[in-house]
Amino acid sequence: MAAKIYFMLLIPKYVNIYDEYFKTIKRYNNWFVELRYAAILSLVMLLFILNILPGIQLSFFQNISIIIITAVILIYNFHFNNLIKLKKKEDQVVLSFMQIVADLLSLSVLVYLLGGIEAPIFLFYIFHVIIGSIILPVAVVYSLATICLLAFTLLSSLELMGIIPHQKIIGLFNFEFYNNLNYLVVFLGIFASLIFISIFITSKIVKDLYEREQQLKRVLDDLHQAEKSKQKYVAAVVHELKSPIAAASSILDLILGDYLGDVSEIIKDKVVRAKERISESIQMINQMVRFSRFKLLNKIEIENVNLSEMIRKYILSIKPLAEKKNISINVKQNQEDDIYLNCDRNLFELVFSNLFSNAVKYNNQNGELLIDLIIKDELLTIDISDTGIGIPKSDKEKIFEEYYRASNVKQVEGTGTGLNIVKSIIENHNGTINFYSPSKINSEIGPGTTFSISLKQNILL
């Protein structure tokens, strides 16, 4: 219980999303350990430089003590490195506090060894309080800084009074000022203000940043919420749109299935036609919803898909329409086994249903549709070629734009959304889609178009 209260004292008051805060603390703890290795290396280098610089001289006591304190830092750093693995959140907060305290102690010893108030290394106190201000409550950092300053003042005073020996770096300064009371008072005064101002500014910036982050997080949560309601709304609208159509289709099925008694062939033909038109609109609704979901979430779900099988399935679905125009459909692939692709199944169904139905819709009587799958070095190329009306050169730039329809398609129904959808899906799979007209199977029947899709077989996103 007591431990729990102590630990709560180490968390800044403005923190309200604890999980995020603890993750940050853990990240900082990691970072401190890495920084400390760099500090140890710098200490070794400092010792080396002080010993080779002409004129500067360290005593044996200074040298050996600095080596010992470096070793101590190295040892406790190993220890901290192990403690980072602790799972409990409280432990991470206490660990960050322990790290700061240990570093302040080591730094104080180093400051004493390198000349006390004359040691340039005291500047590192500022760096420590800035780090402290980032993660600890401001009151804790102020207390730590005050303790440090008091210890530093005590040390300097004891040196001034000659109670403990001054550790001088011979050759750094030409005169001594550790024994000058005026200097001591002015220096400590300015140093204290510097430290407290650093804490004040840093903790304010950190708090502001944290609050800004929380604000962003809240906005993001709101967005997610809105997104969810939108999804629900879309599902409801689709239901509303589809229900009457589906019911009509079911009624037509009753007629076609002779559930209502025999019907003449002429009537049946018309009912079949009505059903075809109805399923077109159902397909369109399904596609629009699926694509709006993809655009909304901007997310694709990758799975290993048997592409050859999917293509066979979609060919089956366009066959009735193709047979009416006497269009022959051929599939070629340069390997015997089925071809697999890591992709979003639903979105690729959208790609094929669009491209195949275009290839039939815009094809000419007695035409051809060729689907050519080529795998080379894990790169998959899917060429979909037809012998249709082709795409005029002047439309080349605009054909993938939303709602654009080529200038020569007046007599064929369409919305101009298909190719735009196809292109965004392929690009979301890090692939490319191009087309050329006349197609690679152009003949006297028609110039046709080839759409060529290139994808890495094992897309990693």
Next chain:
Amino acid sequence: MALIAIIDDDPDILDASSLVLKSKGFDVVTATNPVDGYQIVTERNPNLIILDVMMDEPDDGFFLAQKFRKNGITTPILMYTSVSKAIGLEFGKSDMVPVDDFVEKPISPEELVKKVESLLQKK
């Protein structure tokens, strides 16, 4: 012969499904809302329940299916849905969605009969 309860708020779907199933010799009872649906199932104890996923409210069908299971009614459930394919959801049998199979609307008579027969056989 097996008794099938169909619960759907669309009278034309009820009509069409009943006609198809009756022609195959099944007995059919129908309801147009979740409350009546629950009642006919408890009173008539059908061999199979056909349930529309959305009635007055989205998810009505899911809640009703959960209510059946919670109250110990283990009759197989075939769920009608209009959006599963459209929004790319692959429904599966789970605690959340305690149904045995799905049919996407519009329902073809052949598919309906096939699924009904296979669910009844499983039982």
